[in-house]
Amino acid sequence: MRALITNDDGIDSPGLAALAAAALDSGLDVVVAAPVSQASGTSASVAAIGDSGRVVSERRSLPGLDVEAYAVAAHPGLISLIACRGGFGGKPDVVLSGINLGANVGRAVLHSGTVGAALTGHLNDVTSMAVSLDVGLDEPEPLWDEAGEVVRVVLPVLLDMPDASVLNLNVPNIAGVRGLRWAELARFGTVQSRVDDRGDGEVELVHVYAEQSLVPGTDTALLAEGFATLTALRSVERDVSPERALPAWPA
Template sequence: MRALITNDDGIDSPGLVALAAAAVDCGLDVVVAAPASQASGTSASVAAISDTGRVASSRHTIPGLDVEAHAVAAHPGLISLIACRGGFGGKPDVLLSGVNLGANVGRAILHSGTVGAALTAHLNDVTSMAVSLDVGLDGPEPLWDKAGEVVRAVLPVLLEMPAASVVSLNVPNIVDVQGLRWAELARFGTVQSRVDELDDGEVELVHVYSEESLVPGTDAALLADGYATLTALRSVDRDVSSERALPAWPA
């Protein structure tokens, strides 16, 4: 099977190397296509960085791995779309995004470029997984090898799921991970944005830890308890529960 590896931390991220290595170890035919520079918080943006709409890419070398790799001047959502439409050598069987520096938990995953790439693949009928390592704002050294270890355990499960499934995997940044658990999305992520008003009509976004208590069974709570969490996601879909009778218009 062919795997496209991308991320939002950029082509030189060690998390990308860890994810690509795990995919190779699982027997997948790996191609890497990742942003040439940092693209965090871009969600599923498919806007080309170039004003012309063209997307530039260059060949790249991934340390320690003999795989085809591309540094792309685009956000991960666009890279995912290009791959699913046959770019970078053909449509992949699976798209893996990460390993992200920092957890992606709660409904705040909407803003994540890591998750956005996976959801874009899902919308284009490609099975996908976003992988994140729970390294805090002032956390210790990232345990990339531990994230890769968990990915190796989860990949066979992902590949047996129905076609075009999409999951988000979060790994605690500890040596002794307690195990794997399916998890609900928390209402918010563990890190939230606070808006501070400045002079001259400007505002500043400041990232702070959430002060809300963790709800048992959610990804944020299980991750804090030392478990790696998996959440199966559902992308854009119709919600009939909100529909009401409509007026006769035009009369």
């Protein structure tokens, strides 16, 4: 099986290499295509970097890995889309996005470039998974190898799921993860953005820890307890629950 490895932290992220290594160890045929620079918070944007409309990529090598790798001037959502339409050597069987520096939890996953790449794979009928490591604002040393080991455990589960399934995996940044748990999405993420008014028509987004209590069974709560969390996601679908009878129009 062929796997696209991408991320939103950029081609030089150690988390990208850790994810590629885990995929290789799991027997997947790996191609890496990741943004040439940081692209966090881009959701499923299909924007390319630059104004020409062309997507520029260049071959790169990843330290210690014998894989085909590209640095791409585009957001991860577009990279995933290009791959699923046959770019970078052909349509993958699975899209793996990460390993992100920082958790992607709660409904805030909507804004994540890491999750956006996985959801784009799902929309194009490719099984996908986003992977994130819960490194907090105080920046402890990221334990990439711990996250890679969890990926090795989860990949058989992912590949055994129905076609075009999509999972969101978060791993606590601790030695000795307590186990795996299915998790609900929390209402908010672990870190939230606060808007500070700077005057003169300017505002500043400041990242702060969420103050809400952790709800048992959610991804934020289980991560705090030392568990790696899995959440199966749905992408864009019709929601019939709020629909009501419409007025006769035109009369």
